[in-house]
Amino acid sequence: MRTVAVVLAGGVGQRMGAATPKQLIEVGGRPILALSIEAFDRHPDVDEVLVVMAAGHLPTAAAIAEPFGKASRVIEGGDTRTASTAAALRALADHPGDTRVLFHDAARPFVDRATIDRVLAALETEAAVAVGVPSSDTIVEVAGGVVAAMPPRETLLRFQTPQGFRLDTVRKAYELALADPGLRATDDCGIVHRYLPDVPVRVVAGSERNLKVTHPLDIVIAEHLATENPPEAQ
Numbered sequence: 001m002r003t004v005a006v007v008l009a010g011g012v013g014q015r016m017g018a019a020t021p022k023q024l025i026e027v028g029g030r031p032i033l034a035l036s037i038e039a040f041d042r043h044p045d046v047d048e049v050l051v052v053m054a055a056g057h058l059p060t061a062a063a064i065a066e067p068f069g070k071a072s073r074v075i076e077g078g079d080t081r082t083a084s085t086a087a088a089l090r091a092l093a094d095h096p097g098d099t100r101v102l103f104h105d106a107a108r109p110f111v112d113r114a115t116i117d118r119v120l121a122a123l124e125t126e127a128a129v130a131v132g133v134p135s136s137d138t139i140v141e142v143a144g145g146v147v148a149a150m151p152p153r154e155t156l157l158r159f160q161t162p163q164g165f166r167l168d169t170v171r172k173a174y175e176l177a178l179a180d181p182g183l184r185a186t187d188d189c190g191i192v193h194r195y196l197p198d199v200p201v202r203v204v205a206g207s208e209r210n211l212k213v214t215h216p217l218d219i220v221i222a223e224h225l226a227t228e229n230p231p232e233a234q
């Protein structure tokens with residue numbers, strides 16, 4: 001059974017507000033995208049890494065991916081993260097349904113080997129696997145500026161990536177999702193949960209280091225993680 005890691009780098013980094021997409025910003029002297037590709041390229045159970053890049057930046061992404069033996073292809077993403085995942089699924093159309101596929105945010109350059117191991121181990125028996133960490137903040141639902149609901153914090157997790165699937169499962173979920181004019185999603189497990197409600201989404205532990213570089217302050221933290229405690233030391 002083959003394992004493909006899809007590194008989603010199709011965003012433009014609006015919240016970061018930099019001149020280039022945030023995945024091209026260097027931390028510890030290397031582009032964030034290179035660190036994310038490397039995490040999967042070096043994993044012994046990953047066979048192939050597919051990079052999905054923002055339009056207009058494919059040659060740069062191809063140059064970054066080139067040294068990694070498993071990063072065979074760089075394709076163009078879509079206008080949303082969901083559209084970029086859909087583009088990856090189209091690019092994997094010739095892969096058998098029992099392929100294991102891991103979708104990872106390029107913006108999470110510090111994913112560690114143990115997290116990938118946990119996702120792959122769960123995929124031995126499950127068709128959809130998420131990575132989550134507890135919230136240290138109280139999370140509330142707000143409507144019209146006032147609190148509408150306060151779910152008990154111990155029932156809540158913050159999702160990270162990679163999110164892992166059997167290819168046939170995520171394919172089916174996306175087929176249904178893309179036919180829904182009301183489609184709104186922020187991750188791939190959400191799409192499986194909504195469109196294939198009978199498929200359990202197993203949750204495994206993530207890591208606080210696996211931050212998603214989103215806002216300018218995250219670059220300061222990422223620079224620290226990359227230089228003081230680099231991924232290869234994990």
Ligand SMILES: Nc1ccn([C@@H]2O[C@H](COP(=O)(O)OP(=O)(O)OP(=O)(O)O)[C@@H](O)[C@H]2O)c(=O)n1
Nearest residue numbers: 009010011012013014015079080081084106107
């Ligand atoms: N059209 C998109 C949008 C996002 N992503 C990827 O999905 C991951 C998580 O998205 P996010 O952190 O929101 O990145 P951006 O969309 O670039 O950021 P912003 O929302 O601030 O514009 C990132 O690695 C991003 O490159 C993608 O592949 N295609």
Ligand SMILES: C[C@](O)(CO)[C@H](O)COP(=O)(O)O
Nearest residue numbers: 081105159160161186187212
């Ligand atoms: C997939 C994700 O990283 C899980 O936390 C998150 O939903 C991505 O959201 P974004 O708005 O595309 O950064």
